[in-house]
Amino acid sequence: MRILAVGVATLDIVNRVVAYPQEDQEIRAVSQSRRRGGNACNSLTVLSRLGHRCSWAGVMADDEASRFILEQLQTVQIDTRWVRVESGGMTPTSYIISSEASGSRTIVHYRQLSEFSYADFAEIDLQAYDWIHFEGRNPQATLKMLEQLRQQPLELQVSLELEKPRPGLEQALPYVDVVMLSRAYSMAKGFADARQLFHHIGPMTRQALCYLAWGEQGSWMLDRHGEVHFEQAVKPLEVVDTLGAGDVFNAGVIHALLESGDPLEALRHGNRIAGEKCGREGL
Numbered sequence: 001m002r003i004l005a006v007g008v009a010t011l012d013i014v015n016r017v018v019a020y021p022q023e024d025q026e027i028r029a030v031s032q033s034r035r036r037g038g039n040a041c042n043s044l045t046v047l048s049r050l051g052h053r054c055s056w057a058g059v060m061a062d063d064e065a066s067r068f069i070l071e072q073l074q075t076v077q078i079d080t081r082w083v084r085v086e087s088g089g090m091t092p093t094s095y096i097i098s099s100e101a102s103g104s105r106t107i108v109h110y111r112q113l114s115e116f117s118y119a120d121f122a123e124i125d126l127q128a129y130d131w132i133h134f135e136g137r138n139p140q141a142t143l144k145m146l147e148q149l150r151q152q153p154l155e156l157q158v159s160l161e162l163e164k165p166r167p168g169l170e171q172a173l174p175y176v177d178v179v180m181l182s183r184a185y186s187m188a189k190g191f192a193d194a195r196q197l198f199h200h201i202g203p204m205t206r207q208a209l210c211y212l213a214w215g216e217q218g219s220w221m222l223d224r225h226g227e228v229h230f231e232q233a234v235k236p237l238e239v240v241d242t243l244g245a246g247d248v249f250n251a252g253v254i255h256a257l258l259e260s261g262d263p264l265e266a267l268r269h270g271n272r273i274a275g276e277k278c279g280r281e282g283l
Helices: 040-049 064-075 139-149 167-173 182-187 192-204 245-259 263-278
Strands: 002-006 010-017 032-037 054-056 059-061 085-086 090-099 105-112 131-134 157-162 179-180 209-213 219-222 228-231
Touching: 002 010, 002 040, 002 090, 010 064, 010 105, 010 263, 032 040, 032 179, 040 192, 059 090, 059 245, 064 105, 064 139, 064 167, 064 179, 085 090, 085 228, 090 192, 131 139, 139 167, 157 167, 167 192, 179 182, 179 245, 182 228, 192 209, 192 245, 219 263, 228 263
Parallel strands: 002 054, 002 131, 010 090, 059 085, 131 157, 157 179, 179 209
Antiparallel strands: 010 032, 090 105, 209 219, 219 228
């Protein structure tokens, strides 16, 4: 299937440590790696490896880090024809501490680059795709993109990721078929469990499927009939690297929905491969 994702690409500087340092403490990293990151691009990497034809739409700086990212995307056959290169900008960078003791990660993100705009999106040949996924970073532009998308007689599915609360982003919910939610989003909105979040989100959608990955606590799905489904987390023998697990979950859901159309199987598939990812380094 042909999949387009709209979002960001980042340069990830990953420092692996035995355990998290205390404040004002100096420690030595066990290893350091440089990766290509970003939610949308991570999900596309997985989808490409699952056999889909993938395209990324976003903004890149004209610097060495962006050239590294483009090379990485090319190795996994991700099309970048809709990328806009911005002169004078700087590639978004995530500085990541990954703990061997817990398998968890802490991220400090720095960004000095404009977002993908509605004018950029208007240049895309939308008829070339079966599924369009939005990272959901720029609420006003995202809403305009979705409004334009729904005005056209296109037979494709649309998903939207709500990773963090951004003012106005929930206005886009009526325009999508699938909503990807995160634990961070739920906690920031003041909801301590999936049912509370679904009760909040559900009325804003037009019977969209809603998926929520909650790390080691498992994953949930709100179906089109208002029923909530749960899958226990699939835990690897050893938690090695949780970085990008949510992006892998989203990719697994999209893949299964395209392949079988079964919402519950999509929950199981996303849950399973996200757990498997936590047992290995990188994507």
